[in-house]
Amino acid sequence: MPELAEVEYYWRRWDSGLGRKITGVSVHPGARIFRRTDSEVIVQRLTGTVLATSQAHGKQMLFGFSGGIWLSLHLGMTGELSSGPRNFQDRKHHHLVLRQSAGSLIFADYRQFGEVRLDEGSDTPVWWRELPPLLTSPDFTREMLAAYLTRRAKTPVKSALLHQERFPGIGNWMADEILWRARIRPQCVCGRIKGRKLSDLLSAVISVCRDALAVIADTGEDPPSDWLFSHRWADGGHCPKTGKRLLRSTIGGRMTCWSPTWQRWPRDVL
């Protein structure tokens, strides 16, 4: 699930633990999510600290603890954050549980494409500060987008939108949603997107991020049925704009869905 807005939703599941002490940490040693930072290190460093801050940036989340400890989480394909009772009994996929007197903060990721990382220092980790500008911030500009499209001139725009170095938080369904709003075929190579279409793409990137956050981040609910979202998962879906059959195929190794008559630009592409 987790793309920009779902990450925002999950990140807030740990709000109940802010300002509270970590009395213990339960881990599943050897789980793949600990491939970067050993689970024992996490237990040692976090136990006894206070969860002080939390923030999200695209698909990344960062939790700050007293004593200059930073825990960052990536949800991968199937990661989830939640809270539970103090005596929460961790089961098979609850790989990391932070214990507090008032409750438990839980990270579960059954496929374990997600990752846990620990950094130390009085300020946020350097890599965190160097993350690319959020797509909803004024620092993400038309010039930036244009430059990236030029650099990836031969790449299908669908694939380019998945690059986290330029489009932090965009995932597979958001990329399809953006191109549907901009009325651009996903196979279109980046080098062809200029002028009016560049403007369409820019506003679609920003509006899909904004709207997804507005709709999903508070409740975790799916977007409404007038988005492409709910029609793109299986063969046989219909475009909410035209009512016509959606097409699906693989681009850059990822399932892609589009509306052939609605997204008819460029006309010579497929």
Next chain:
DNA sequence: CCCCATGTTCGACA
């Protein structure tokens, strides 16, 4: 048993 999956990384190769 088979195939598929909202992610990322890495190696091989053009």
Next chain:
DNA sequence: GTGTCGAACATGGG
């Protein structure tokens, strides 16, 4: 340097 492809990771669902 750019781009593509497949594999790998671990698990469950159809």
